Amino acid sequence: AILDTAQAFVRPGGLLVYITCSVFDAENGEQVAAFRERHAGFAPVDHRQLWDGRFPGHEGAARIAGNGGISLSPALSGTDGFYFHALRRGA
DSSP states (O other): OHHHHHGGGOOTTOEEEEEESOOOGGGTHHHHHHHHHHOTTEEEOOHHHHHHHHSTTOGGGSEEOTTSOEEEOHHHHSSOOEEEEEEEEOO
16 A cells, blocks of 8 residues: 555656565565556666665675565674665656
8 A cells, every 4th residue: 555655656757665674575575566566657676786886895785586676684684674676667
């Protein structure tokens, strides 16, 4: 419901960013996948390029999920669990 509500405020070409403090796929990638089924006009950005551009030298600190999101975890990055997914609305 959060993504469905927020998408109404994204202009063509704009970004919709979904962030959670969870490591559970049901709250992360599954939510993004379900949203994309309902809103085909949104596509993921290149999360590898995004991460490497913002955090050079920390390539191993995040897991880039197969669906494109970025995951941080206590085991991998020494942080709390976080998930980040950016979607660009088509023009």
